[in-house]
Amino acid sequence: MDPKNYDVEDFCQDLSFWKWVKYGDAESKLFWEKWLEQHPDKRPEVAQAKKILQAINIDQKEPNERSITTLWYEIDNKITSSEKIRRIGQRKKRPFAISRFAAIFIGFVIGFVGLYVLTKFNGAEQSPASQQTKMIERANPAGRNSTITLPDGTRIRLNAASTLIFPEVFSAKTRQVSLIGEAFFQVAKDPSRPFIINTGRFSTTVLGTSFNINAYPSSGEIKVAVVTGKVFVEDKEGTGDKKSLTITPEEMAVFNKASGDLSSHAFDYLKEIAWKDNIIHFENADMEAIIDKLAQWYGVTFILNKHIPSKKDYTATYDNKSLEEVLQGLSFAFDFEFTIENKVITIN
Missing domain, CATH: 3.55.50.30 (Phage tail protein beta-alpha-beta fold)
Structure with a gap:
């Protein structure tokens, strides 16, 4: 997205903006100062975003796009829908939106997110449950995608600006992973252990099939497009008319984050999945x-x-x-x- 269309949250999720505000990176500083000269109307949003980032105290090397995306993904999941200032896809600005957004986010950062940042970025002591199973994260920055093979033989094509989190060893009953961004899955068959992909409140369950999930935090929708097999998708909070769907080849489930609506329709392979090629x-x-x-x-x-x-x-x-x-x-x-x-x- 062009920074001229950024709101406060968008600035907070920009890696170059982090480097400028938190680390004084010379190249980032030069870019943003020049950009602000060309777009003086964005100074209020930039000022509020700087306050939010300055409220986060972390003692480590520069975060990468994965850590920033993960942080804001957690924030988005923790803040209730009534507190959210901006719904993706509804970008109308209100006079009070910036100050209210800053108040909510600064308070939240100091509270729960302060703890989250310390545990995520500084390697704070984990709970006994999390110590039992080692979690592995694979993250791609913008401009790069990769192929990942999981312990069960499942192959995943992970798109740019995306993160996959999975256990080093799957449990005896299920195979669960978490996705931030987009990935194409070719799930190894195992009837005794369903494969579950968690994308916030939305989950996708399969036994053995191939499909694409688009679940970028910056998007107003989560889309699951099936190529082979059968996929069960579910809104775990169930606020819409439909809480779950079963979709088959050449069908795509679309979940609207704002309304909670869940629907399905045919999809264009070139439009939805050709990125993996x-x-x-x-x-x-x-x-x-x-x-x-x-x-x-x-x-x-x-x-x-x-x-x-x-x-x-x-x-x-x-x-x-x-x-x-x-x-x-x-x-x-x-x-x-x-x-x-x-x-x-x-x-x-």
Whole structure:
């Protein structure tokens, strides 16, 4: 996402912003100070975000994108729906939203999250239950994906800016993992031990099948698209009309985080799953959506010095293309010039 569209929470989840505020990183400092000169209207949100991050006291090396994403994922799950200032997908700003957001988050950080940060970042003493089973985390930053093979033989293609958490040894009754972000699963069959993927309040249960889960914290939806086999999905809090669904090949379950609604429909493989084959697909996309996807895919930041009309009319597919090749195609379609320097893309 382009920082000009950030709200306070978005700034708090930006790794470069963390490096500037918490660690005085020279490159990040230069970027954000220059960016603020170009976008003075965002100074109030930046000031509030800085206060929130400054309230977090951690004594360790710089956090990475995994730790930041995990932290804010926990915050999002712990704050009740009535306290949330912004619902993803409903980005209308209210005059009091920033100050109220800051008050809630600073208080929360000092309280529960203060403890969470200490235990997560500083290796505080764990409970006896957590010591019995070692948990393993595999995280990808923006610009990188990877393949993971679990102890039971399940293969997982983990997308960029995503984290998978799983036990070193599965229990005798179930195989449970946690996902933040997106992954494609090829689950090894084991009728005696269902495979369960937890994504916050939403869970996906299978025995042996292949499917894709898109559950980024920044998205207003969780999507589960089935390629083979059968998948059971469930809203554990059950606030919508439907609390669970069973979906079969070529079907996709869609869970709306804000309303709790759960539905299913057919899906386009190219649109939902082709990422695992290193294919970028845009369908009726505007420039904002394109920039969001490229920033995640290639691990870069964009600076827009030119206004580009928000027309949702760009459709294209790029198969194993470099960032420069993609930008060259976009520059013709949207009539702009670009430069690439130190993972910062400037569009003029």
